[in-house]
Amino acid sequence: MTALPAHESELLYAPHEKVYPREVKGRFARLRVAAAGVLLGVYYLLPWWQLHGRQAVLFDLRARKFYLFDLVMWPQDFIFLTWLLILAALSLFFVTAIAGRLWCAYACPQTVWTEAFLFMERLTEGDRAARMKLDAGPWTRQRLARKGAKHLLWLVFALWTGITFVGYFSPIRELLPDLGQWTLGPWEMFWICFYSFATWGNAGLLREQVCKYMCPYARFQSAMFDQDTLIITYDAERGEPRGSRRKAAATAAAPRGDCIDCTWCVQVCPTGIDIREGLQIDCIACAACVDACDQVMERTQRPRGLIRYTTQHALDHQATRVLRPRTFVYGGILLLLAAGFATALALRQPLNLDVLRDRNRLYRELDDGSIENVFTLKIANMDEQSRSYVVALGNRDEYLLQPAGLRVEVPGGAVYSTTVHVRRIGSEAESPSERIVFRLSRADRPSLTVEHAARFLGPGRRE
Amino acid sequence: MAVEPHELSRRARLIGVTVWSSFLAACVGTMVCFAFIAPADLLGDAYEGQRPDHLGVYTLGFFGLWLLAALSSALTLYLNRITNDRAASTRK
Numbered sequence A: 001m002t003a004l005p006a007h008e009s010e011l012l013y014a015p016h017e018k019v020y021p022r023e024v025k026g027r028f029a030r031l032r033v034a035a036a037g038v039l040l041g042v043y044y045l046l047p048w049w050q051l052h053g054r055q056a057v058l059f060d061l062r063a064r065k066f067y068l069f070d071l072v073m074w075p076q077d078f079i080f081l082t083w084l085l086i087l088a089a090l091s092l093f094f095v096t097a098i099a100g101r102l103w104c105a106y107a108c109p110q111t112v113w114t115e116a117f118l119f120m121e122r123l124t125e126g127d128r129a130a131r132m133k134l135d136a137g138p139w140t141r142q143r144l145a146r147k148g149a150k151h152l153l154w155l156v157f158a159l160w161t162g163i164t165f166v167g168y169f170s171p172i173r174e175l176l177p178d179l180g181q182w183t184l185g186p187w188e189m190f191w192i193c194f195y196s197f198a199t200w201g202n203a204g205l206l207r208e209q210v211c212k213y214m215c216p217y218a219r220f221q222s223a224m225f226d227q228d229t230l231i232i233t234y235d236a237e238r239g240e241p242r243g244s245r246r247k248a249a250a251t252a253a254a255p256r257g258d259c260i261d262c263t264w265c266v267q268v269c270p271t272g273i274d275i276r277e278g279l280q281i282d283c284i285a286c287a288a289c290v291d292a293c294d295q296v297m298e299r300t301q302r303p304r305g306l307i308r309y310t311t312q313h314a315l316d317h318q319a320t321r322v323l324r325p326r327t328f329v330y331g332g333i334l335l336l337l338a339a340g341f342a343t344a345l346a347l348r349q350p351l352n353l354d355v356l357r358d359r360n361r362l363y364r365e366l367d368d369g370s371i372e373n374v375f376t377l378k379i380a381n382m383d384e385q386s387r388s389y390v391v392a393l394g395n396r397d398e399y400l401l402q403p404a405g406l407r408v409e410v411p412g413g414a415v416y417s418t419t420v421h422v423r424r425i426g427s428e429a430e431s432p433s434e435r436i437v438f439r440l441s442r443a444d445r446p447s448l449t450v451e452h453a454a455r456f457l458g459p460g461r462r463e
Numbered sequence B: 001m002a003v004e005p006h007e008l009s010r011r012a013r014l015i016g017v018t019v020w021s022s023f024l025a026a027c028v029g030t031m032v033c034f035a036f037i038a039p040a041d042l043l044g045d046a047y048e049g050q051r052p053d054h055l056g057v058y059t060l061g062f063f064g065l066w067l068l069a070a071l072s073s074a075l076t077l078y079l080n081r082i083t084n085d086r087a088a089s090t091r092k
Helices: A006-011 A027-048 A075-099 A102-107 A109-125 A128-136 A141-167 A172-180 A186-206 A208-214 A216-224 A245-251 A288-299 A325-347 B006-036 B039-047 B054-091
Strands: A057-060 A065-068 A071-073 A231-234 A307-310 A351-357 A371-381 A387-393 A399-402 A406-410 A415-424 A433-442 A445-457
Touching: A027 A057, A027 A102, A027 A109, A027 A141, A027 A172, A027 A288, A071 A075, A075 A102, A075 A216, A075 A325, A075 B006, A102 A109, A102 A216, A109 A128, A109 A141, A109 A186, A109 A208, A128 A141, A141 A172, A141 A186, A172 A186, A186 A208, A186 B054, A208 A216, A208 B006, A288 A307, A351 A433, A351 A445, A371 A387, A371 A406, A371 A433, A371 A445, A387 A399, A406 A415, B006 B054, B039 B054
Parallel strands: none
Antiparallel strands: A057 A065, A065 A071, A231 A307, A351 A371, A371 A415, A387 A406, A387 A433, A399 A415, A433 A445
């Protein structure tokens, strides 16, 4: 264990300097804006999509049902949701192993919303130089107006984000009128404010600090990396020794590399690093430096790609292998889990039976000497249509269900509760507790059957 | 450029780490917990006649778990600091 004295460990945290990312244009910037547009569009519009007369994607907390397009998930289906999350995590690992931090660059909500907030900042405060000047200058009326406009824009956007977020949990088409008439529940109101505040804080104020200090993925993504993973890197072989062309010509010094040390790559970096210092954990692989450097290379009439997407093997003049053990292992596990998920989903029975024993009385002896137990059946119809079901006792002939041949009609998405009596006829039971099985089948499709075991209690054999 | 005071910045980051990691734990915890417990079961008989506010139960559950996880994270950081300080002083 190497423990640092307090004053040294403090140095692990560099003092925070505000980063003013310069706007950059180019193919990767276009791709990033497109990705952000699509993802934000999906986020803000999805709750408005109606399907089968309800919200297509709704995590209905009140009814405890999750609607995912045609799929309706009940609390019993919790395993599917967990499975889905594991699948998502594994996909992330797989993509990371092959293509590096694509997630961070194009898809992470932190990146996407930061980009939206930066756009509004540029709109109100101007470009990088203007923003730095504004912050360095005194509090003039203009500064106040620009800052005020920025925060107003941010606030409206954050509020809309919060409302949309709550719209995923309670129907957004009812939420908005309620909000307009101030009849919204206190908790909904709370979550709108909380989520808006979190958006404003994360995308407006914290920004790259979330990636640098808070994101766990940023810390462990390097475990997925190898020599064949796509990274963004500066070609030091080509670039060094760096320096201004003009100066080099004037002093007739040693031949210069392609890097003219214009520091554009540093100015555009949203996390404020210098990519020329090598691969760093702070780099979110957004490729802003690639675009910036490509522009400079074009102007100085040098080939593009001094900073580029490449692999460590390619940098070392070796062949890059996309297909390697890591690809197969991650890909194999991912495929297996996906296949398992699809199968389990296809085999999922839209029907559930719970059996509860009557708590008041263990058993009752009837006049004819037979023993009776009382149970409550809870039948959940997980289909969206109304269905008819038949209840029967499964395994043993000496038990009788009353009412016999019980048939119940359960509306779509509802849970139906009914009380049944089970009677043991004939000889006495061997043991005071015997296993019986309730069997529930859909009337029009007997193959759709679920079973639930219960204990039948009695006095047992009398000596 | 605006440079924030050193000490404050470090403390702010430690708080950030605590809050954030416990937030993630609370998210998972809330999901698992309420997959098995329905708010109606919790409120059940005590609120007879009143409609229980489900969202309130979820919210309090979430923040309760968050607080618990944050306490655990903070305690871990704190104990770790003491351990480090002791290791440093014995090395000297």
